[in-house]
Structures are given as structure tokens and as C-alpha cells.
Amino acid sequence: MDSVDRDIILALQEDGRLSNLDLAARVGLSAAPCHRRVRRLQADGVITGFRAVIDxxxxxxxxxxxxxxxxxxxxxxxxxxxxxxxxxxxxxxxxxxxxxxxxxxxxxxxxxxxxxxxxxxxxxxxxxxxxxxxxxxxxxxxxxxx
Structure with missing residues (x-):
């Protein structure tokens, strides 16, 4: 895991509904490599799911x-x-x-x-x-x- 992976994780923790394009722009990647990294983080069990925050x-x-x-x-x-x-x-x-x-x-x-x-x-x-x-x-x- 490198600093880009950590940036992806932090961005998704703040807003799990970010589109791949918006996430890629935030972390300084193009869409395809960003998508691959997110999928890898999911496959490795680092990202375990996405959920709504409820009142x-x-x-x-x-x-x-x-x-x-x-x-x-x-x-x-x-x-x-x-x-x-x-x-x-x-x-x-x-x-x-x-x-x-x-x-x-x-x-x-x-x-x-x-x-x-x-x-x-x-x-x-x-x-x-x-x-x-x-x-x-x-x-x-x-x-x-x-």
C-alpha cells in the first residue's frame, strides 16, 4: 500500500459515493488506474464495503x-x-x-x-x-x- 492507496481510502471514507472520475481527480490518477486500485483494495480486504450514514x-x-x-x-x-x-x-x-x-x-x-x-x-x-x-x-x- 502506497500513499495513493491511502489517499483513495481517505477520500472514500469522507465520501463513499464519489464517482471513479471524481476519486481519480482527487488522488491524481486517471480513471482506469484509479478503478484498478479500488478493485485491488476491495479484493485485498482493505475496503470491506460501502454504506449509508443514517440519522x-x-x-x-x-x-x-x-x-x-x-x-x-x-x-x-x-x-x-x-x-x-x-x-x-x-x-x-x-x-x-x-x-x-x-x-x-x-x-x-x-x-x-x-x-x-x-x-x-x-x-x-x-x-x-x-x-x-x-x-x-x-x-x-x-x-x-x-
């Missing part, structure tokens, strides 16, 4: 909660079952297994606090592997990389 409040998902969770047991079966179930929940937008404490960081998006309380008590706390949860409600999003 979550506009789609009734404006309340974000970060949950720190610990499991009762950490055997492979319990961990795999927990991760599979939680990752499949549509409210969960990020699930990370952590080193040390807590065991997991879970980021959830819901309509409001009432929906979060309902989800937490019926879906997450009800899982037999959960030992403890600590909820952190986002006051204001100051920086975000989509």
Missing part, C-alpha cells in the same frame, strides 16, 4: 446505550451461545468481547429509554449467562467514524 433519530433509533456486561461462566459453550444470541438481536449494533473486565462491551440503539428498559429486562438480563450489566447512556455523540 438514527430519524428512524426511531436515537437512544444509544453502552453496556458493560460480565458472564457467570466463561466456558466455550456458554460464551458461544451468549455471543450468538446477542449478536442476533437487532437492537445490538456492536458487540465486543474484551480482555479482562468487563467481559463484553455491547452498544445498543433503541427508540427511547422505555424501549431500552424493556429490551434489557426481557432480552439481555434474562439470558442465563449474564452475571452483571452496567448501562451507560450516551448524553451527546461528539465524534463518530462510520
Amino acid at each position: 438514527h433519530a430519524a428512524v426511531n433509533r436515537g437512544c444509544e446505550v453502552i453496556i458493560l456486561a460480565d458472564l457467570v461462566a466463561k466456558d466455550l459453550s456458554t460464551v458461544e451461545d451468549f455471543e450468538s444470541q446477542v449478536a442476533g438481536m437487532p437492537e445490538v449494533v456492536e458487540l465486543r468481547r474484551m480482555f479482562s473486565v468487563p467481559d463484553y462491551l455491547i452498544r445498543v440503539r433503541v427508540r427511547d429509554l422505555a424501549e431500552y428498559e424493556s429490551w434489557l429486562t426481557t432480552r439481555l438480563i434474562g439470558h442465563p449467562a449474564i452475571a452483571r450489566v452496567d448501562s451507560r447512556i450516551t448524553m451527546k455523540l461528539l465524534k463518530h467514524e462510520p
